[in-house]
Amino acid sequence: MNRSMQNFAKKRPACVLIASFILVLQLLRHVFQWKIKKYGLRAVKVFRKHEFYRLFTSAVFHNSWRHLTMNLGTIFVVGPALEDNVGSKNFVLMTLGSILLISLLYIPSAYGLSYILHDVNWRRKGVKGFSGVLFHWTYLFCQKDGMKRVSFLNNIKIRTKNYPLVSLLIMYLIDPKNKRGTLVHVIGIVVGFLHTKGYFTSLFPAAPSWKIAERAKDINSLENENENEKEISDRKLVEPNQLDSDSLREKRLKRF
Numbered sequence: 001m002n003r004s005m006q007n008f009a010k011k012r013p014a015c016v017l018i019a020s021f022i023l024v025l026q027l028l029r030h031v032f033q034w035k036i037k038k039y040g041l042r043a044v045k046v047f048r049k050h051e052f053y054r055l056f057t058s059a060v061f062h063n064s065w066r067h068l069t070m071n072l073g074t075i076f077v078v079g080p081a082l083e084d085n086v087g088s089k090n091f092v093l094m095t096l097g098s099i100l101l102i103s104l105l106y107i108p109s110a111y112g113l114s115y116i117l118h119d120v121n122w123r124r125k126g127v128k129g130f131s132g133v134l135f136h137w138t139y140l141f142c143q144k145d146g147m148k149r150v151s152f153l154n155n156i157k158i159r160t161k162n163y164p165l166v167s168l169l170i171m172y173l174i175d176p177k178n179k180r181g182t183l184v185h186v187i188g189i190v191v192g193f194l195h196t197k198g199y200f201t202s203l204f205p206a207a208p209s210w211k212i213a214e215r216a217k218d219i220n221s222l223e224n225e226n227e228n229e230k231e232i233s234d235r236k237l238v239e240p241n242q243l244d245s246d247s248l249r250e251k252r253l254k255r256f
Contacts, residue, residue, distance in 0.1 A: 014088040015079040019072050022060050026068055040126025043110040055103040061128050071130045078137045097203040102132040105187050127180040132188035139164045139192025164189050
């Protein structure tokens with residue numbers, strides 16, 4: 001491990017911990033041949049059979065290595081900025097809250113679509129992956145001040161606040177059959193939107209607010225500038241007094 005990787009791990013331990021945990025579980029699943037169906041988020045299993053562990057396991061297990069690689073890459077693209085903003089501990093707690101909330105919102109959504117569309121697969125078949133949380137993170141990341149546009153596919157420039165919706169559309173075009181996965185992505189964006197509006201404060205211990213962070217920096221810089229100005233003015237007042245006292249001493253010595 002080179003120095004840059006060591007420094008990254010020290011500064012952003014939460015991102016490394018989350019990515020490593022997901023990767024290790026995926027490796028263990030292949031080594032011990034765990035059945036992925038047991039860990040996916042299936043609305044029927046949670047609602048009727050009370051298999052609540054699926055609320056969390058569905059986020060850490062992935063269908064394929066390609067799916068896993070894409071999500072791990074996104075963790076290290078979006079995660080560091082959020083971790084720097086809220087702190088490592090709060091970032092982990094925020095991620096756990098995001099997993100729980102997205103899973104809980106998915107169940108009634110799947111049931112509703114199942115009855116509206118007359119398709120039992122919405123509530124019977126499972127969904128897996130960390131993508132819902134990543135869309136939540138991405139929405140938060142795109143609220144950062146000063147980021148008007150972001151590069152997409154290296155050449156295309158799009159408005160930063162439109163990036164989550166553009167990503168949602170691209171993911172749907174890549175795999176249009178993955179309708180349940182698209183539903184999770186949509187829920188992730190909705191959770192991100194509500195998060196920025198101040199909801200779920202008990203579930204998310206420290207909501208990232210780029211504006212508040214920037215304002216705090218500005219306030220601190222102004223306070224430092226005021227302190228420096230006071231020090232300079234005090235020095236200017238002290239120096240003439242010292243000169244006056246020195247001149248009086250010289251006059252007294254000349255008299256003697």
